[in-house]
Amino acid sequence: MSPYQFLSLSTKPSAQLCYSFHPAVGTAKPVLIVFVNGLGLPQTSWEGAITRLQTQPPAAGLPAMLTYDRYGQGQTTDRDPDDNTEDPMHGHDTLTVVRDLHQLITQIASEKMGISNLNPGSLSLVLVSNSIGGALVRLYAQEYPGTVAGLLFLDSVLANSDFVSIYPDPDAPGFDPTSLPDGVTVDAIRAARAYMQRVFHPSNGSREGLSRKNLAQLLPDSDGPKLQGPDGGPWVTVVGHEFEAFKTEFEQMGGAPPRLTEVYMNPYWHRFNEGLAKLTEPARSKGPLQAPGAGHFVQRDNPELVANELREILDKIL
Template sequence: MGPTKSMQDITITLATKPKASLGASVFYPTSSPNIENSLSDVLVVFLNGLVLSRRAWSPAIHHLLSNFSDNDQHPPTILTYDRYGQGDSDPDPSDEPSSIPYGHDANEIVSDLHQLLTQFTISSPHLVNLESTRLVFVCNSIGCPLARIYARTYADQTQIAAYLFLDSMMANTDFVSIFPDPDDPGFDPGSLPSGISLQELRYARSQFCKFFHPTVPNAEHFDRRKLAEMLPFPDAPLLPLTAVPGGDRSGKKAPLLAVVGHDWNEFAEQCEKGTMAVTKQVINTFMNPAWASYNDGLLRLVRLPGDPRAVKIAVGCGHFIQKDDPEFVAREIKHLLDNLQAPR
């Protein structure tokens, strides 16, 4: 197929918000795939977390495109973008100055995403429109709950064929309450494992409150305060069924879903040595088990009889898996795309 092409930077202005622009990057396939192994109707969409912009996906996408090229295969269309107030994008014009530091919420974000995908698919050379496009969502952190809200909101207008959740944010917690409150009247100091002090527990709660509590502002002015009400359970609502390619929407099947969690030891190490400075023992005793349980719940968003799936662990990776091991992310995406072409 020749040298691997790279992503192209573009700017997109939504018809619904003409006074602001979104920074995006796109890969357009140069030649039509063969009919037998076609991904020509697939759009892979990357959904960022709060911290890393769309640029953080570039190494993983490079590995993905190289994989296709090395195997003489045709990749699908790929889209990354920065939400309003993030990366190369303008601030959200719907935010009122009086609402700062809080502005738009998750519902507004998924509405913008739907408008973006509607416009993008119509203008793309290999896609017809959004309704006839098979979407693949690749998400990290808060991008995962956003994908779930989008799927629920636009179930009748889209076909989301596959999801890759990379260390999803735990949408149903304030993060602080994961740790026991040593100042609660009912707290039993004897319940703490040996080696964890009350002072360490208080410090962990204060640090997670400072950095991760839903009331903490962010550069996007993304108001996360009601996210736990919107997604109170990791395993519900179920991800919508998707139409069978080539058929009508009456023939539907479960979407593909892969859930990836961080490496406990690496995450704990990063928490201890980074800005958080919370000890590994505290993280491994409270935070990591809670996160693992949440990830197990995410797997149940797709119900299949005799389902052998399990949460995959990105060995050596902390929360930002696409940054710590882009080759791993590329392999996971390729695996999903290969399965989209295989009979199910």
């Protein structure tokens, strides 16, 4: 029997979302783990980590778990009914997705857990995210302060970057080509910048209609604002890709030669992740870590690590 079901949000009754819900086992504490996808992989990508948690649950029991596909993603074939139809690739922004997620959690908590409101203290959330999901869970924690007890970031999107300027501009006034590190050429930098403009710049929309055009304005800093959990800052663990694995993966995508990823992309992303680790108080922060053997899709490449880090967060909350 498939674990995947469909429901309509009461705020958008004309469309259906696909989701899976796993009831709590061995714990009555009102906690819900929510897995938040990136743009690249759907909710099925969390199955490996979920199975490992079910096989080896935390000592205090395993809370309820929720996965879902956003409108226009994975098994959710319905589009967001409120989308801007003039440009379907930029139909809605991340705040729209956050409000939809809040409505989904509200309905799941009521229908599956018997919790009729999401006021701080009535239900604690643990949000697990990959890629753009990292921006979504940050915005969720900002929009609904006091509700998020734990955050596990898996190679979060570089929310405040245009991606192009990760690499120096060889056409900028005063650019000195002799200053380039060994193994880096002007032609390679130009090609990498052109690829980023074509593929990852926020002006590029997405098939599901989620736009990143205003993301840098919504989240201008990786290290703030500080987030508020139910009893102080949330527990935050930041996991990034393994540098070596990502160099290979990014080259295979057509993104950049390994030397450029080594010199520019990996250090840039690591600094961003260092900022994410400061979103809570130091005693509740872990990372940034590199996920052994994992490229950008950490939950696919190393589900064991995801389960282990999530279990560690739950041990502190339950």
